[in-house]
Amino acid sequence: MNFNYLESFLKDLKKLKKKIPSLEGDLKNFEKFIPSVDFNNNKRFVTLTNSPEKGVRVIKTRLMVRSLKGASKTRLIFSFCVKRDSIDFIEIYLKNERPRENSSRIDKYINSL
DSSP: OEEEEOHHHHHHHHHHHTTOTTHHHHHHHHHHHGGGOOGGGOTTEEEEEEETTTTEEEEEEEOOOGGGTTOOOEEEEEEEETTTTEEEEEEEEETTTOSSOOHHHHHHHHHHO
16 A cells, blocks of 8 residues: 655645644554555544545545544544555644644645546
8 A cells, every 4th residue: 555645735744744743653653554454344433524436535534643642632634546656745733733634735735636
């Protein structure tokens, strides 16, 4: 499985790494875990957008971060591309900074496919 990072995601990650030192390692652990997940039968993964004609599903989940000592404040938005067998990371944010994901960023990503 391939992992791709959007430029806007990398900006979010750079900003959050200052507050959360373990974030990169936690993201690498997530990458190891994600290929074995069944997105249809897992309550931890919420499908925001499902586009069968493009073969893409945009998913929101909580990212467990060691630096936050188990607090589930970090949200991760990514897309699972069935045709390419890849994950595209779209957005990462702290729930206490923003209550919801950036819908326009997700729409822009879907339209770019």
